[in-house]
Amino acid sequence: MKIMVNMKMMLEEAVEEKAILRAEVMTLKQALQSRETEVPYHKTQGAEKGRESNEVQLMEKRAKMLGDQQLEAAAIKQTIRNLELLKNGCDNMKKQIENAKHFGVPVVVAVNGFKTDTEAEMDLVCNVAKAAGAFDAVRCSHWAEGGAGAVALGQAVQRASAAPNNFKFLYDLELPIADKIRTIAQKIYGADDIELLPEAQHKVELYTKQGFGHLPICMAKTHLSLSHEADKKGVPTGFVLPIRDIRASVGASFLYPLVGTMPTIPGLPTRPCFYDIDLDPETEQVNGLF
Structure with a gap:
């Protein structure tokens, strides 16, 4: 959940900063347009206008950079949404853990990690599984690596088998x-x-x-x-x-x-x-x- 909170904060800060810069750019542009129509041009005013034009350009450049950041923020927002959907989808897994615990034995959850799964998504599933009472939740990649990809899972099952249990029928x-x-x-x-x-x-x-x-x-x-x-x-x-x-x-x-x-x-x-x-x-x- 800490990952999701940090992402939301980053998104809010990026959007807020870009809004402030947009307002400042518009204010400076309006001021320059006003001087062009109301004040006669001379060397001093031209220098001042040039300085302020540079400020506008710098701020516009920064706003463009923030635009790129906003695209990144949008990706973060989508990631947050994906994690929220994934968390909701974990309800069935939590129920299955509960079902296995009715028999009084430790439960180990195998999390198949595929290429399209992110670190945040796999961390979320593992954390939810452990919070629901699983003895352990282990990432697996035996679909790609064969036995080597399930060594950690086998070790977790071995530890669970050695742990105290109170086996009983339903x-x-x-x-x-x-x-x-x-x-x-x-x-x-x-x-x-x-x-x-x-x-x-x-x-x-x-x-x-x-x-x-x-x-x-x-x-x-x-x-x-x-x-x-x-x-x-x-x-x-x-x-x-x-x-x-x-x-x-x-x-x-x-x-x-x-x-x-x-x-x-x-x-x-x-x-x-x-x-x-x-x-x-x-x-x-x-x-x-x-």
């Missing part, structure tokens, strides 16, 4: 299914509550009856927003999270609620492997598994 696995979903919705997404649509309510009753009520929850939800609506950016609040359906992955031991209109697709490649799996009727061996 909820008790023995809670009812609906309560576990509600805990995620309220603590992680910031929802006021959840709405179990008829199919989801039916699945809650079915899975509880079948003995799967103790399974953990894995939410199927858009990644583009903390809410169920992809266009709700930042940290939306005051919404109710709709649960359309709940499905069970019994083999993997979790339940996955479908949030809003979130679809699911089979995780198959272009040519599924089962095309190459067969049973040899003579040896009774399964071929193509490995």
Whole structure:
């Protein structure tokens, strides 16, 4: 924030100084024009007029220099605006730090520094992250330098791993299914509550009856927003999270609620492997598994 305050002061001073010079230049020009029309020209007056003309030229030159400075000040102003927008955009990052801290472990933020990012912007993100409770926030350039660009990040994670922690799960696995979903919705997404649509309510009753009520929850939800609506950016609040359906992955031991209109697709490649799996009727061996 100190950077932004200093930039604002520089901008205000440059604008104020140029305004004063403009006023002084106009005053001197008006005085010279008045002498040309009202006072007969002679050597002494001419010398005085020449001296004052030089003063005007010097002041005009200085005003031009200030014009260049004003262009620089405009750039500073734009930088301030960019930093303000960036600061507002950090709200989501702060919420994600808060979410990770629910689990009682230190949080390390990796700040990808690209060529178009300024030092002030990266400093701002790091400072905001630490103020929000991150153990550390580290600039990274592994996108350009490979492993060498992430050495500092690895060292920060190593320090965080050695720091005291109080790891805990977000909820008790023995809670009812609906309560576990509600805990995620309220603590992680910031929802006021959840709405179990008829199919989801039916699945809650079915899975509880079948003995799967103790399974953990894995939410199927858009990644583009903390809410169920992809266009709700930042940290939306005051919404109710709709649960359309709940499905069970019994083999993997979790339940996955479908949030809003979130679809699911089979995780198959272009040519599924089962095309190459067969049973040899003579040896009774399964071929193509490995």
